[in-house]
Amino acid sequence: MILQIFDWVLLPVIVALAWRSLNDRDLFRAVIKFIALGLLLAVAWVRLRAPDVALAEAAVGSGLTGALILSALVRMRRREQAATSEATGGIEVMRRVSIGILSLALFAALCWAVVALPARPTGLTEASLARLSESGVTNPVTAVLLNYRGYDTLLEVGVLLLAIIGVWSLRRGELPAADLSDRPLLLSLLRVVLPVLVLAAGYMLWIGAFAPGGAFQGGALLGGALVLLMLGGLARRVVNRSRLLRAGLVLGVLVFAMVCAITLLLTGGFLQYPSGSGGAWIMVIESAALISIGLTLGLLYLGGRPTGGQGDSADRSSSDHA
């Protein structure tokens, strides 16, 4: 009963915030609303008893995505200050109305489809829980990710790598040259938060075997630590070691592929772990994935291939237009 009240408060707010975040006239505030929407969605995942997803949404979905969009906005705003969006008109009313009608029709159709779904879908819960003991881990979500559907996760780590390759080939990223010397409080915040972030990342990896958590949540925290370092202007030494960085980025895919090859040789099945040792293999993959995911998510924030040192901002902006 009281839970229903909770739902009836939470969901209308989520829908309203989604609308406002996409249609606010001020783009900056729209982005902040978008971040708030992500955090409320994380609360909704807690409510739906999906703690793994809540962890990922809180860290990746709203945190990193929000920071990414925010910094892209600032970057674009700086360049276009002279020519703001007033130069271009919006879409005329007629088209707006017809798209609105189309969207309403879509909404109605979706509602019909979604309500018509069977009340008790024949889920895979029983199938996946029945063989949990063979998977080598006790967290059902980790078992699905890395044992039953391991190739999904392999491809996903590949997608991360592709994304960062794409970003690096499109643009050069500038390290924010924040000066901490006049912000002593910020430095002390970093001193507290950074170690806890790294510790929590390791904890997420370890706990992922038995309970919600795992490489993605841990990697997101590691990425957050990297973002903080870059914001504080402290990451120059890390980010400029190009070889090491590249090695870290491909580590996840490499180790995963190697495990695939080894399991193929041992058992003759693609990602079929030898019986009983699934847990160990999963741990190896997850540890390598943690490093790659953390680096990838952190470096996405940079918005391009890191450039060496500072002071070449003119260079950088002209390379933007090459």
Next chain:
Amino acid sequence: MSVLDVLTGLLLTAAVFFFVAGTVGLLRFPDIYSRLHALTKADNVGVGLTVLALMLQAENGSEIFKLGLIWVLVLVASATVSFLIGNEAYRRGQKPWTRGTP
């Protein structure tokens, strides 16, 4: 219902009071500095009381430790971030409210 449960209930009620007070402050205060003050201070007391209430219900030491860690993190983060916002607003020339200004 044990004594601990009653205590938890009381602490949570007190926490809600502080959260509501913080919100009222946010809604009523005239400028960003006083709003920061209302939000940060009242909410931090609320967080402390909530954490204390849940500590009473904790099943083992690690839960108590984690709750304590969460509390410290929230304190450090909200104190610093509120300072940063206030400082930045002041640098950018937002005038603090004084008696007499509308």
Next chain:
Amino acid sequence: MSVLYISVAVALLLTIVLSLGYVFRQPGRADSLLAALLFGSTGVPLVLVLGRGLGLARALDIALVFALLAAVLGVAFVLRGWPDDDSKEDLQP
């Protein structure tokens, strides 16, 4: 007991909703940054009590991530999110 926890969760959610509604209605952009603070200091206890009310053992970890994230977001907001042209609202026609 779980009814108590979830009632507290509803109360906290209501304060968040009210505050967000107010903060976003303010003209200055500095006020929207308060939203970051709000999620640190009210979102964390919300996740804590909601998780406890639902009997979700790992809610503590989620709250921990929320707390860490609020710190990252807060710093990102202040250091990079504050546009240089604070006075000018770029309104879309």
Next chain:
Amino acid sequence: MPDADHRIYLLAGAALFAIGFYSLLVQPHLLRRIMAVNVMGSGVFLVYLALGAQTAGVIPDPVPQAMVLTGIVVSVCATGLALVLADRVQAAMGKVEPGDDAEVADPAVPSPASGEPHQETPSA
């Protein structure tokens, strides 16, 4: 949990998808469009997870949760790449709102110098 609970979540998911769809078509700004796609994705996640929580038992279906987890990570990758592409579009065209030029041309406003890098003024 009673079924009525989930209906709300399913409907909210559908609403998020439709809102994202509308904004994707109506909003000219690329950043808004990227956010719109993200909102559409969240709508799908909401429906999927609500369905997963609907299955009997205390433990919700782990398969949708694993899928959504993958979805979240993939969507942040796609967002990161899309943002950089939008940045390149702005650098090449001088604006972030691609569209029919005939429609947006306004003689009163001089068209932004194409691809002229804006010199950042150092802020205090």
